[in-house]
Amino acid sequence: MPSPFAFPGDFRRLWIGQTISAFGDKVSRMALPTVALLGFGGTAWDVGLLAALRFLPFVLIGSVAGVWVDRISCRRTMIWADAGRLVAMGSIPVAYLFGVLTLGQLFVVSGVVGVLTVFFEVAAQSYLPLLAGSDGIVAGNERLQTSRAVAEVGGAAAAGGLMQILGSALAILADALSFLASLVTLLLMRHREPPVARTEERRSALKEAREGLEVLLSDVRLRTLMFASTTVNLGVATANALVLVFAYDEGKLSPGAVGLAFAIGTAGLILGAVSSGAIARRLTLGRTLAASILVTGAGFLLLPAGGPGAALTTLxxxxxxxxxxxxxxxxxxxxxxxxxxxxxxxxRVNGTALSVVFGTGTLGGLAAGFVGTVVGVLPGLVLSAGIICCGAVFVLVSPLRTIRDGVGAVARRPERENATRDKAPRTPC
Structure with missing residues (x-):
């Protein structure tokens, strides 16, 4: 069977590098807060700050990263981002071995890695269509999503073993080496991007970033996807923050039981990734988007429906x-x-979209505290599920509902979008 990818060898290298990197990322996401808590007597505030420093940059500089990627090169941006993350993460085990590791260094490394990850993710999402080609985009995203899902389980097991054998600080070396592996796969790629076409007058970064938002808003399909995703992410972020409260306070579950439930949830991630293409071919793409939103809302609604007595089963x-x-x-x-x-x-479109997604997630986390306090955990989960399901309305009342597959989606673009392209011609990443 012929490969669906435009550059199968280079896509394979990207996939291998991202799979290894996903495992390393899971290790550091567990090891970093463990070092802070056990090595420096950190608090919940310190753990929260470490997480915020890795994800807040998506909100703050996502659009800036998009401008950079469109101006420079996807592959080159990814190479420099991996090199920077390798050095940053590698500094923790080195400092630990020399006895100079501090809590402040953990914060700095987390922030640096967060910033570089923004540039890497925007570039990677922009680079995939070139390597995969239009016929291989869905297959490429399926494989990358499957790898991330497997890494959630395997990476957690690897993190536990490494922390037990080497200690938390030295276990972070695994993440540093995963960035090295990703860097090597990028350097080995044979396909080279064409040089970015230069305009006579370089426009401001702010103006170029605004063009990304204009493209999102001017195309009804992209606009609908943004509104639907924003609504879903707001509800999911709010509900996720309430799930653990429900499990421990309402359901009286043990940490082991909760961990088992989340591990099974990861199995759902893997199954969804490998079957997403078949589902869309059977239901059509528009119906698949709407159905997946409604199933997500129903999943959270099960918790209050089952009540505390059936907490483990429903979770x-x-x-x-x-x-x-x-x-x-x-x-x-x-x-x-x-x-x-x-x-x-x-x-620019990917950068702006990531800013919106992570911004909504941050807002949802704050909303959960308010909702859980004012109306309670169970009503809060019902409200969150309702918000999620509202995302399906955007799909069902828009042209997205008529799209049978992604191929027809590129048939026509709005005039305003073409005008933007003509105004600033660039070769693709």
Whole structure:
């Protein structure tokens, strides 16, 4: 069977590098807070700050990273980002061995890695369509999503073993080496991007970043995807923050039981990733997007419906359904955006979209505290599920509902989008 990818060898290298990197990332996400808590007597505030420093940069500089990627090069940006993350993460075990590791260094490293990850992710999402080609975009996203899902389980097991054998600080070396592996796969790629076309007058970065938002808003399909994703992410972020409160306070579950439920949820992620293409072919793409949103909402709604007495059963089923639907939704949204977006605008559109997604997630976390306090955990989960399901309305009342597959989505682009492309011609990443 012929490969669906435009450059199968280079896509394979990207996939291998990202798979290894996903395992390393899971190790550091567990080891970093462990070092802070056990090595320096850190508090919950310190752990929260470490997480915020890795993800807040998506909100603050996502659009800036998009401009950079469109101006420079996807592959080159990824290479420099991996090199920087290798040095940053590698500094922790080195400092530990010399006895000079501090809590402040953990914060600095987390922030540096967060900033570089923004540039890497925007470039990677913009680079995939070139390596995969239009026929291989969905298959490429399926494979990458499957790798990330497997890494959630395997990476957690690896993190536990490494921390037990080497200690938390030295276990972070695994993440540093994973960046080295990703860097090597990028350097080994044979296909070279064409040089970015230079305009006579370099426009401001702010103006170029605004063009990414204009493309998102001017195309009804991209606009609908953004509104639907924003609504879903707001509800999911709010509900996720309430799930643990429900499990421990309402259901009186043990940490081991909760861990088992979340592990089964990861199995749902994997199943959703490998079956997303078949589901879309059977239901059509528009119906698949709407159905995955509704299944996500139903997954959270199971918790208050079952009540505290059936907490473990409903949590297991809930996490499986949510993981399954999340994979299906994310794969097809990302693939559709990559097919619709003009290649020369890919970085800015992806950067702006990531800013919106992570911004909504941050808002949802804050909303959970308010909702849980004012109306309670169970009503809060019902409200969150309702917000999630509202995302399906955007799909069902828009042209997205008529799209049978992603191929037809690129047939026509609005005039305003073409005008933007003509105004600033660039070769694609």
């Amino acid at each position: 297991i089923v809930s996490q499986f359904l949510i993981g399954f639907a999340d994979s299906v939704f994310n794969i097809h949204v990302l693939s559709l955006v990559q097919r619709i977006t003009p290649p020369e605008m890919m970085g």
